[in-house]
Each structure stands twice: as structure tokens, then as C-alpha cells.
Amino acid sequence: MAKITASVFTSHVPAIGAAVDLGKTKEPYWQPVFKGYEYSKQWLKDNKPDVILLVFNDHATAFSLEMIPTFAVGCAAEFAVADEGWGPRPVPKVIGHPELAAHIVQSVIQDDFDLTIVNKMDVDHGLTVPLTLMCGQPEAWPCPVIPIAINVVQYPVPSGKRCLNLGKAIRKAVESFDKDLNVQIWGTGGMSHQLQGARAGLINKDFDGAFMDLMIKDPEAQAAVPHINYVREAGSEGIELVMWLTARGAMSDLNGGPPPTVKHRFYHVPASNTAVGHLILENG
Amino acid sequence: MAKITASVFTSHVPAIGAAVDLGKTKEPYWQPVFKGYEYSKQWLKDNKPDVILLVFNDHATAFSLEMIPTFAVGCAAEFAVADEGWGPRPVPKVIGHPELAAHIVQSVIQDDFDLTIVNKMDVDHGLTVPLTLMCGQPEAWPCPVIPIAINVVQYPVPSGKRCLNLGKAIRKAVESFDKDLNVQIWGTGGMSHQLQGARAGLINKDFDGAFMDLMIKDPEAQAAVPHINYVREAGSEGIELVMWLTARGAMSDLNGGPPPTVKHRFYHVPASNTAVGHLILENG
Amino acid sequence: MSLEKPYLDVPGTTLFDMDQSRQGYWLNQFCMSLMKPENRERFKANQRAYVDEWPMTEDQKQAVLDQDLNKAISLGGNIYFLAKLGSTHGKSFQQMAGSMTGMTEEEYRDMMISGGRSIEGNRVVGESGDAQANRQPQGKSRVEGKA
Amino acid sequence: MSLEKPYLDVPGTTLFDMDQSRQGYWLNQFCMSLMKPENRERFKANQRAYVDEWPMTEDQKQAVLDQDLNKAISLGGNIYFLAKLGSTHGKSFQQMAGSMTGMTEEEYRDMMISGGRSIEGNRVVGESGDAQANRQPQGKSRVEGKA
Ligand SMILES: [Fe+3]
Numbered sequence: 064m065a066k067i068t069a070s071v072f073t074s075h076v077p078a079i080g081a082a083v084d085l086g087k088t089k090e091p092y093w094q095p096v097f098k099g100y101e102y103s104k105q106w107l108k109d110n111k112p113d114v115i116l117l118v119f120n121d122h123a124t125a126f127s128l129e130m131i132p133t134f135a136v137g138c139a140a141e142f143a144v145a146d147e148g149w150g151p152r153p154v155p156k157v158i159g160h161p162e163l164a165a166h167i168v169q170s171v172i173q174d175d176f177d178l179t180i181v182n183k184m185d186v187d188h189g190l191t192v193p194l195t196l197m198c199g200q201p202e203a204w205p206c207p208v209i210p211i212a213i214n215v216v217q218y219p220v221p222s223g224k225r226c227l228n229l230g231k232a233i234r235k236a237v238e239s240f241d242k243d244l245n246v247q248i249w250g251t252g253g254m255s256h257q258l259q260g261a262r263a264g265l266i267n268k269d270f271d272g273a274f275m276d277l278m279i280k281d282p283e284a285q286a287a288v289p290h291i292n293y294v295r296e297a298g299s300e301g302i303e304l305v306m307w308l309t310a311r312g313a314m315s316d317l318n319g320g321p322p323p324t325v326k327h328r329f330y331h332v333p334a335s336n337t338a339v340g341h342l343i344l345e346n347g
Numbered sequence: 348m349a350k351i352t353a354s355v356f357t358s359h360v361p362a363i364g365a366a367v368d369l370g371k372t373k374e375p376y377w378q379p380v381f382k383g384y385e386y387s388k389q390w391l392k393d394n395k396p397d398v399i400l401l402v403f404n405d406h407a408t409a410f411s412l413e414m415i416p417t418f419a420v421g422c423a424a425e426f427a428v429a430d431e432g433w434g435p436r437p438v439p440k441v442i443g444h445p446e447l448a449a450h451i452v453q454s455v456i457q458d459d460f461d462l463t464i465v466n467k468m469d470v471d472h473g474l475t476v477p478l479t480l481m482c483g484q485p486e487a488w489p490c491p492v493i494p495i496a497i498n499v500v501q502y503p504v505p506s507g508k509r510c511l512n513l514g515k516a517i518r519k520a521v522e523s524f525d526k527d528l529n530v531q532i533w534g535t536g537g538m539s540h541q542l543q544g545a546r547a548g549l550i551n552k553d554f555d556g557a558f559m560d561l562m563i564k565d566p567e568a569q570a571a572v573p574h575i576n577y578v579r580e581a582g583s584e585g586i587e588l589v590m591w592l593t594a595r596g597a598m599s600d601l602n603g604g605p606p607p608t609v610k611h612r613f614y615h616v617p618a619s620n621t622a623v624g625h626l627i628l629e630n631g
Numbered sequence: 632m633s634l635e636k637p638y639l640d641v642p643g644t645t646l647f648d649m650d651q652s653r654q655g656y657w658l659n660q661f662c663m664s665l666m667k668p669e670n671r672e673r674f675k676a677n678q679r680a681y682v683d684e685w686p687m688t689e690d691q692k693q694a695v696l697d698q699d700l701n702k703a704i705s706l707g708g709n710i711y712f713l714a715k716l717g718s719t720h721g722k723s724f725q726q727m728a729g730s731m732t733g734m735t736e737e738e739y740r741d742m743m744i745s746g747g748r749s750i751e752g753n754r755v756v757g758e759s760g761d762a763q764a765n766r767q768p769q770g771k772s773r774v775e776g777k778a
Numbered sequence: 779m780s781l782e783k784p785y786l787d788v789p790g791t792t793l794f795d796m797d798q799s800r801q802g803y804w805l806n807q808f809c810m811s812l813m814k815p816e817n818r819e820r821f822k823a824n825q826r827a828y829v830d831e832w833p834m835t836e837d838q839k840q841a842v843l844d845q846d847l848n849k850a851i852s853l854g855g856n857i858y859f860l861a862k863l864g865s866t867h868g869k870s871f872q873q874m875a876g877s878m879t880g881m882t883e884e885e886y887r888d889m890m891i892s893g894g895r896s897i898e899g900n901r902v903v904g905e906s907g908d909a910q911a912n913r914q915p916q917g918k919s920r921v922e923g924k925a
């Protein structure tokens with residue numbers, strides 16, 4: 064039986080990817096960011112998963128305005144690294160897990176989530192930067208990855224509650240898969256940031272701290288927070304944080320298990336326009 | 348306030364479109380089919396809607412295997428008639444209703460349906476054949492149409508219950524739109540048919556009749572029927588009938604109103620490979 | 632695989648589930664390419680060369696060249712995609728569906744006019760209806776084959 | 779329009795809702811085209827000719843040519859689409875974001891290093907924070923403009 068053993072949460076700022084790709088990680092500006100992930104890289108080596116379910120959002124890369132899925136699950140054998148306008152990042156292509164993805168899709172759609180099945184999707188910084196932060200610069204990513212894309216760009220976006228419940232449905236799906244697999248689920252995006260208008264550069268450390276506290280102790284309470292609070296308090300692009308709820312919803316304690324163990328917590332300002340937040344939770 | 352006043356249900360067999368386009372409607376094979384829609388054409392003239400919400404499925408036309416949305420709502424200003432391999436049908440292009448579509452999308456996504464927003468979609472026989480059956484061959488379709496596409500091609504497909512509940516959410520959305528609009532919702536596809544394998548040509552009149560009875564009297568009961576029953580009893584392509592439930596779910600009686608009035612009921616075998624079924628219900 | 636498949640006991644029927652779809656991905660995407668008139672022309676001008684542009688298996692390519700829809704479906708094809716192949720060859724949906732039964736076009740059309748294929752004996756594998764494996768192919772071709 | 783918009787009172791902020799998206803459809807789709815290297819080259823070689831290939835309004839085209847992101851957003855653009863325009867011109871996300879405030883690149887970068895823009899006074903239109911309309915543009919350009 065497959066099992067979700069841990070969840071990882073992290074910002075996916077594109078400038079972090081660029082800093083690694085251009086060899087700037089030792090610069091004073093970037094050092095504190097990467098120091099915050101040193102523990103995490105070792106942890107991932109010690110807790111190597113068989114598959115990662117990576118919850119992220121596409122940033123007008125694979126999905127133009129022609130078709131905007133609320134929830135999309137990547138079922139392909141592989142996913143190319145996107146050219147976001149600077150040329151593709153020099154990182155390995157992403158290998159999928161079509162069997163588990165198909166199983167999740169079948170289970171979760173029958174559980175009343177109206178997924179879009181995706182077989183072709185170039186993946187952008189939303190997916191590759193978390194892999195870089197957690198794995199460094201390997202020849203190949205350590206395991207297959209199933210991309211789970213959530214729309215947080217075109218309003219209306221799904222509610223925090225819906226994102227949390229998607230996580231619960233994913234957990235149920237994984238646990239009914241008949242092969243033994245150690246599965247991690249990663250939730251990415253955020254923390255507070257705004258990339259537009261006169262309010263660009265907004266950072267709200269108090270909001271971010273309270274969010275991380277609730278993500279650990281009471282994600283159901285955080286899931287009840289409406290969109291407008293994220294926009295007002297954490298910036299127009301801070302809405303990405305709802306994606307953390309999907310990963311959190313897949314943890315055992317929301318399905319009758321014991322509370323998770325906090326293995327790591329990190330927060331830093333800034334990376335480019337953004338506050339960087341990071342958590343690792345293991346199922347108890 | 349906008350209001351859903353009636354629902355129309357009909358098969359959307361491509362050969363029916365071809366019969367009209369090629370001037371074969373008076374042939375003995377086709378006469379009985381078109382006779383069944385004579386009442387309907389007059390009824391539509393007498394009950395001209397401001398907008399039609401047209402529930403249909405794409406038949407590997409706008410959606411390849413690259414991306415398969417469970418529920419997609421067309422929000423564009425217009426939709427081109429697709430070339431399905433024989434060249435586009437000689438029918439008017441479809442004019443959308445972007446304002447109402449946007450409103451429906453916003454309301455229904457916030458009601459926990461994970462729609463895909465679609466701004467570019469060539470529409471195939473699933474959408475144009477019902478318009479032809481109900482309107483004949485006009486220069487322009489009588490009103491704007493919002494295409495609502497449901498995946499019934501790639502399994503897993505949504506359950507009948509989920510399709511019915513989508514209809515309920517759509518009704519709620521329409522009734523909260525602030526302009527006075529007379530809205531009809533059409534559910535298309537079916538009846539029993541199978542287009543593949545040694546069982547091609549299957550027709551099950553008893554199933555179709557019972558289905559139409561329940562569509563009138565007890566759609567909640569029909570919504571509880573699992574997919575396998577449709578496949579086994581009504582043929583592999585008979586699964587299209589779940590789309591009737593979305594239109595039916597938008598009628599008043601499922602939201603506390605009086606039962607609908609049956610204005611018309613028609614059934615005929617065959618059109619090409621398929622049983623043709625047709626209902627018109629008005630809200631009481 | 633671990634998908635539940637309650638539909639495997641329906642005779643003469645293949646559901647286009649995620650496993651079929653994965654197997655037939657390029658076969659179906661090849662069919663989609665035939666929605667463009669210029670591709671239909673190129674395909675008809677040299678079918679072998681055109682199918683060789685696609686990463687299909689040799690079996691899938693052969694099923695395309697033979698217009699063997701049953702074979703194509705067994706290899707992951709879906710009828711709505713395969714319909715693009717049929718229409719490129721000028722076939723109607725009725726001709727395509729009929730071709731999968733072994734019946735002649737006339738036999739199949741007559742069956743439909745008489746009310747279609749009966750559901751009796753065709754619900755579950757092992758019953759005695761005309762869609763069961765032991766009664767294929769159907770129509771005259773069977774009688775002649777046996778004669 | 780009848781969409782509920784509880785976010786209209788957030789200062790200096792435009793949410794990419796369905797109305798914005800409809801208005802900015804071709805502007806954003808134009809930006810998407812810049813994801814292909816060959817289109818970036820064509821655009822840079824003759825910007826006016828390239829934007830004229832798209833059914834944008836003249837205002838939208840001018841905002842593109844001026845790289846005026848605030849204007850582009852007011853006309854339906856979204857920052858993730860507009861980022862393709864910025865990257866075509868070699869701009870980072872930080873340079874793009876900063877350009878919308880009136881601050882110099884250095885001023886904006888320094889603000890971020892010092893912990894970013896404060897939320898205080900910037901939650902609701904009419905408060906007194908630095909993102910409010912009456913305090914634009916920000917940074918030296920404002921001081922100089924007033925001097
Ligand atoms: Fe992001």
C-alpha cells in the first residue's frame with residue numbers, strides 16, 4: 064500500500080532558481096536563503112521518497128488564457144522544463160508516475176473533484192524551484208514527480224477549504240494504491256508578496272508567521288480564511304499560499320491520525336520581491 | 348434577475364446534422380426523426396430565450412488527449428464551428444455570453460465545482476446538432492449560447508450525482524445574475540448507443556424509456572445510478588446520458604419549486620447507430 | 632494495475648480508461664492531426680510515410696493502415712479519435728461502427744432499422760447474445776466462413 | 779457587471795478577475811507568444827509591426843511599447859503574462875515590480891532588503907500608507923517631481 068509519509072512546504076520564487084543556475088548562492092544576498100535549506104537537503108537524502116506529489120501553480124506558462132483548469136493533475140511519463148522567456152532552466156526534466164497519477168485521478172474524480180487530466184505540460188519555476196531548493200543540482204531528480212497544478216492566477220480561484228479537501232481526497236487515493244510506495248506531498252508558493260502596482264513589494268511578516276503557526280496546529284482554521292484576507296494582508300500574489308493547504312490536507316492528523324512532527328521551519332525576507340517560508344512535517 | 352425557465356433534452360447524433368446539411372430530411376429514413384422536432388421548433392419560437400446554456404460533450408475535437416477537463420465553461424464572445432474531419436458544418440458560428448458565463452464561473456467555482464475556464468473552443472456536433480434540431484437552418488442562431496462541456500469520453504468521467512449537482516449550482520448562479528434574462532438549459536447526448544466492438548449497434552428501448560420517466564419524475568433517483576449500469580445497459584457511448592442530469596438539476600423542483608410541465612416527449616430508433624430521445628420541460 | 636474496472640465483463644466493449652489512454656496516446660494524437668485538411672491530404676498521399684512520423688508501435692501503425700478499428704481499440708484507440716481516420720477515408724460513423732462487427736454495411740444498417748442490437752444476452756460475458764466472443768464475426772461473413 | 783468584487787478597496791492592487799481577463803485577452807495572449815525565442819527576436823526587431831499583428835487596442839499596444847506595466851494592468855494585463863514582455867527586454871521580476879512604484883531599481887531593492895513594504899496603512903484605500911494613490915509615484919522621483 065502506498066503511504067504519504069511527509070509534507071514539505073516552500074516558496075518557489077523564480078529568482079532563487081536563477082541564483083542557483085547562475086552560481087550566486089554564496090553571495091551575501093542569497094546565503095541566508097540557501098542556509099535555510101541545508102537541513103532540508105540532508106533530510107530529503109535521509110528520507111528519499113519513491114514519488115513526490117508536487118502542488119504548484121502554473122504562471123501563465125503551460126496554460127494561456129485559452130484554457131484555465133482549477134485543478135490539473137499531470138499524468139504523463141515526463142514533463143519538459145519550460146522556457147518562461149529567459150530560455151529553459153538548466154535542470155533535469157521531470158519524470159512522472161503515470162500509474163499512480165492515473166489512480167489518483169480515478170479516485171479523486173469519483174470523490175467529486177472535477178480535475179483536468181493533463182498529458183502535456185511544460186513545468187515552470189513553480190515546480191522546478193522547490194526541487195532545486197530541496198535537491199540542489201543533481202543530474203536527475205531523485206524520484207518521479209506528479210505535478211498537481213492549482214489555478215491561483217485567474218480569479219475565481221478555488222477556496223482554501225476546497226484546496227484542503229483536495230488534499231484529503233488525494234491522501235485517500237494514495238492509500239488505496241496497491242503498490243508499496245513512500246509518497247511525499249509538497250505544497251509550494253507564497254509567502255506574502257505582491258508583484259504589481261503601487262503596493263508592489265508588500266511583505267507581512269506577522270501574517271506569514273501566523274499562517275505557518277496555523278499550518279502546523281490548525282490547518283482547518285486557516286482553510287476557513289477567505290481569499291480577500293490573503294490579498295489584503297499578504298499581497299495579491301500571496302494568494303498562492305492556499306496551495307500549502309492541499310499538501311497539509313493530505314497529512315494523517317486530518318484523517319484521524321496523530322499530529323505531525325515539525326522537522327524544520329524557516330523564514331527569511333527577501334528573495335527578490337518575496338518572503339520565503341519553509342516547513343517540513345512528518346506524519347506521527 | 349435572470350431565470351431558468353425551461354430545459355430541453357435531446358440526442359446530438361452527427362448523422363442528423365449531416366442529413367440536414369445535405370438536404371435529406373424528407374427521405375423516409377429521416378422523416379420520422381424530424382417530425383419529432385416539429386413541435387419543438389415552434390415551441391422555441393414561442394419561447395425564445397435570451398441565452399441558452401448548452402450542456403454537451405466534446406468528441407475529441409476541441410480537447411485532444413493533452414488536456415481533458417471534467418467540466419469546462421466557454422466564456423468567449425464566440426465559438427467557431429469545428430472541422431471534425433469532413434470540413435466544418437455549414438451552420439452559423441456560435442455567439443457566447445461572456446458576462447453571464449463569467450458570473451456562472453465565479454459563482455460555481457466558489458460553490459466547490461472545479462471548472463475549467465475556456466476562452467477558445469471550436470464546437471462540434473455535440474453542440475451544433477441540438478441547435479439545428481431546435482432551430483432548423485437560420486442565418487444566425489436565435490440567441491447567445493454558453494457551451495458547458497462535460498467529459499464523458501476519457502474515463503474516469505464524473506458521476507451522475509455530480510452532474511446533477513452541477514446543474515443545481517448553475518441554477519443558483521443564474522438566479523444571482525443582476526440582469527433580467529430568460530435562460531434555457533439544454534442537456535444533450537445519448538440515448539442508448541454503442542459505437543465500438545462486437546456490441547456496436549446496441550439499442551435498449553426499455554432502458555431509454557425508464558430513463559426518460561425518471562428524468563421527468565425522479566431525477567435524484569436516476570442520478571444515483573452508477574456508470575457501469577449505463578455502459579452495460581445503454582452501450583459504451585450511452586454514458587452521454589449523464590449530461591441530461593446537469594440540465595435537469597437546474598430545474599426549480601430540485602430547489603423547492605413545483606414539478607415541471609412536460610411539454611413534449613419523443614423517442615425514435617434509429618438515427619445512424621443511435622436511439623434518439625427528446626424532452627422539453629417547463630418550470631411550473 | 633490498481634484501477635478498479637467493473638466494466639471488464641461487458642462483452643464486445645472496451646472502455647477508454649486511463650490505462651487504454653496511456654497505451655493509445657500517440658495513436659489517438661495521430662488521429663487528431665487528421666482534423667487539419669492539409670494533414671489529411673499528406674496522409675492520403677503516403678499513409679506509411681505519414682504514420683512513420685508518429686511514435687506509434689508497429690502494431691498501431693498496421694491497424695491504422697488496415698483501417699482495423701477493433702485492433703486499433705485493443706491497442707488504446709478511442710472511437711472518437713479513430714473517427715477522424717474514418718472520415719479521412721470518407722466513412723460515416725455507421726460504416727465505422729458496422730465494420731467492427733463483421734457485418735456488411737447493408738446488414739448492419741438493416742439491424743439498426745429493425746431496432747438495433749438487442750441487449751438480451753449481451754450484458755455480461757458468457758451469456759448467449761450476438762455480441763459474445765464465440766459468435767464473431769457476425770452476419771454473412773460468419774455463415775460463409777463456416778460454410 | 780454583476781461579479782462581487784470585495785477586493786476593489788485594496789490600494790494599488792488590481793485583481794485579475796474575469797472582467798480584467800476579458801478586457802486583456804489579446805494583450806495577455808500577445809505576451810504568451812513571447813515565450814518562443816523566434817517571436818522574441820521578431821518582436822525586438824520591429825516592436826510596432828509585431829504588436830500590430832495582434833487585435834489589441836491602441837492603448838494596449840502603446841502600454842506594451844512604453845513598457846508601462848501599470849497601464850498594461852489597468853487595461854487587463856496580468857503580471858505573469860506581462861513578465862514575458864519584461865524578460866524579452868532582459869528585466870528581472872524585481873525590476874518589473876519596482877518599475878510600477880516609481881522607485882529606482884536601487885530604492886526598490888533597498889526597500890526589499892529592509893524587510894519589504896509595510897502593510898500598515900496599505901490595507902484599505904484611504905489609509906495613509908505609501909501605496910495609497912495620493913502618495914504616488916514613490917521614491918526620489920516623487921521628491922524631484924514636487925521640488
Ligand atoms: Fe508563484
Ligand SMILES: [Fe+3]
Binds near residue numbers: 406473537
Ligand atoms: Fe455524443
